[in-house]
Amino acid sequence: MSVTAPQGFRASGVTAGIKASGTPDLALVVNDGPDHHAAAVFTSNRVEAAPVTWSRQAALDGRVAAVVLNSGGANACTGPQGFADTHATAEKVAAVLDLSSHDVVVCSTGLIGELLPMDKVLSGVESAATALSTDGGTDAAVAIKTTDTVHKVAVAEGDGWSVGGMAKGAGMLAPALATMLVVVTTDAVVEAGALDGVLRSATALTFDRVDSDGCQSTNDTVVLLASGASGVPVGAEQLTAAVTEVCASLARQLVADAEGAHHDIAIEVRTAASEADALEVARSVARNNLFKCAVFGNDPNWGRVLAAVGTTAAAFDPSALDVSINGVEVCRAGGVGEDRNLVDLTPREVHVVVDLHAGTDTATIWTNDLTHDYVHENSAYSS
Amino acid sequence: MSVTAPQGFRASGVTAGIKASGTPDLALVVNDGPDHHAAAVFTSNRVEAAPVTWSRQAALDGRVAAVVLNSGGANACTGPQGFADTHATAEKVAAVLDLSSHDVVVCSTGLIGELLPMDKVLSGVESAATALSTDGGTDAAVAIKTTDTVHKVAVAEGDGWSVGGMAKGAGMLAPALATMLVVVTTDAVVEAGALDGVLRSATALTFDRVDSDGCQSTNDTVVLLASGASGVPVGAEQLTAAVTEVCASLARQLVADAEGAHHDIAIEVRTAASEADALEVARSVARNNLFKCAVFGNDPNWGRVLAAVGTTAAAFDPSALDVSINGVEVCRAGGVGEDRNLVDLTPREVHVVVDLHAGTDTATIWTNDLTHDYVHENSAYSS
Helix, strand or coil, rough: HHHHHHCCEEEEEEECCCCCCCCCCCEEEECCCCCCCCEEEECEEEEEEEEHHHHHHHHHHCEECEEEEEECCCCCCCHHHHHHHHHHHHHHHHHHHHHHHHHHHEEEEEECCCCCHHHHHHHHHHHHHHHHCCHHHHHHHHHHCCCCCEEEEEEEECCCCEEEEEEECCCCCCCCCECCCCEEECEECCCCCHHHHHHHHHHHCCCHHHHCCCCCCCCCCCEEEEECCCEECCCCCHHHHHHHHHHCCCCCCCCCCCCCCCCEEEEEEECCHHHHHEEEEEHHHCCCCCHHHHCCCCCCHHHHHHHCCCCCCCCCCCCEEEEEECEEEEEEECCCCCCCHHHCCCCCEEEEEEEECCEEEEEEEEEEECCCHHHHHHCCCCC | CCCCCCEEEEEEEEEECCCCCCCCCCEEEEECCCCEEEEEEECCCCCCCCHHHHHHHCCCCCCCCCEEECEEEEECCCCHHHHHHHHHHHHHHHHHHCCCCHEECCCCCCCCCCCCHHHHHHHHHHHHHHCCECCCCCHHHHHHHCCCCEEEEEECCCCCEEEEEEECCCCCCEEECCCEEEECCCCCCCCEEHHHHHHHHHHHHCHHHEECCCCCCCEEEEEEECCCCCCCCCHHHHHHHHHHHHHHHHHHHHHHCCCCCCEEEEEEEEECCCCCHHHHHHHHHHHHHHHHHHHHCCCEEEEEHHHHCCCCCCCCCCCHHHEEEEEEEEEEEECCCCCCCHCCCCCEEEEEECCCCCCCCCEEEEECCHHHHHHHHHHHHCC
């Protein structure tokens, strides 16, 4: 049910003809209220796409009535014309839905450096508005796919209220955030001022901890919309838990569908002096191409884990490091531990644990292996 | 002629049996004086191999009489036994050459996390000592290869003096330094105290600007030895120029032989506010897996260059960025420039120029594309 699981939302997904493939490529999500509270977080990439520039402003007042999303083009690095195109898209949505364009968030995904075919986008908005439905969540989730092999949706149920979400993203996944577009909806009655904190808490523990390939996108957007349509007041803490649950599910689905990946790898760093240290070490391992290639080859090459740990500024004594891979402690006290041949890397899920023995903090980063298929997909993407 | 091009040096390379392949795997370089001045720089990886720990101490007094190098095993993450093995290797070299072990630098390269077969290493040292010759430079350069497809040597000629060098390295190339072992020799008569500055100046502009795959090794070592055997006094500036020339040639050879690479990519950042900014931006592009895959696919996907630039803290205005690839200005003022189809990426050498329009500084980082062959070589290395 995706974003239309909570009450007060309609959605749709249509084929506007932006993608050459002829598959659905334009989605619309509308909050019918009574509340129109919203919060949003965006890529921290300084080269940001036109829709990100627009949507930062649109969401700044905490009020969003509709989100329009297109696949088939990122509208990034497209200069003043690109921004004008985003603006025109928001105006079109506002006109057909009788809203203010300043309450419309715009999201785009696809190739960087190409202008969008605006005639198709604008007529697509009309079709999408006509197709809006309270069970259109799945159609919307399908229409935002690029190289995604599956659409990603999640729902968390409260007592008389719920949270729903959809996401796209299959590569260029790195903080903050992963390359992805995410819309999360709730019908909880919630204070307008609380939503930003709810969303930031949820993304910090979920999307910000996915690092598929270390590459940060120009278009990342996560929007949270609250309609209040359930009539059930929900506290910030309870809502944060539910939104985090939905975001965690979507984040995990992004990793599972990362371009060309054969393994999903959890890098768990334990006994760190701080959470920041644990994150730095986990991210360094997650970005080590040599280790990621080894996992693809089902090779528990723990020396590459230590080499990655050694490049960080985290507190640790190299001669105290332990590393286990899928339960086998292959490195003990910085040296050779259990027989590496005992490690079974055939399952898709890989669990690497690094013990720093420097404190009590812990953090996990999710990443993927580096495969022939990743190289293939990303060497042929724009051609 | 490699390291034996300058007078006062002998070298050898033998098959000690450390490598399963039965190819040469142990090299020895001896400085016969009259001077035994030396300088060395090592990996900044905090997880450093036993030979690095040993050699840092051995070179600290600026005096080195011999360098022993083995391929077939990195002796990294091998605990107290690994350090004892390095120590025993230095003692063996000292014994057979009648030196102090504290004047022996030890270098190892190969798989991390395995102990060396010390019986083979020690008998190999004996064979290598017997084989020492004033024209053994090539043999030594061959014996330090791991996945290198060719051996790497370079010579710079002065007036009555010279500088020679050899290097191994074919992956895990990142600062500081690239994964590599390098020995550079000179017969110039030079002040002992000047050598450290000479070497650091040379490596800062050469090896530190190679970033093949963003992965930093545990074993990197660059040693500069001065014999004074030419009898020709040479100033620090003149020697720096010659050592830089040799290091630049070796660094370029490392890039050209990087594991599985199909393209050598120079990322030149111009009009930066500082050299540090230029380096940060160039390195960010050099480490972007998506861009590196695109180059492999002969796809001038400049959006990925901008996405990488945008993740840095360098001074620039995103709407002022220009990017050219092999002479075609595909991105102008942060937007679409010349037709990307004009770019010819079929040659091995690729030249990317990023103009930040924020100052007058410039820097270039050399990297490689990300290919099927890279994934293949590095998914099967330890098995």
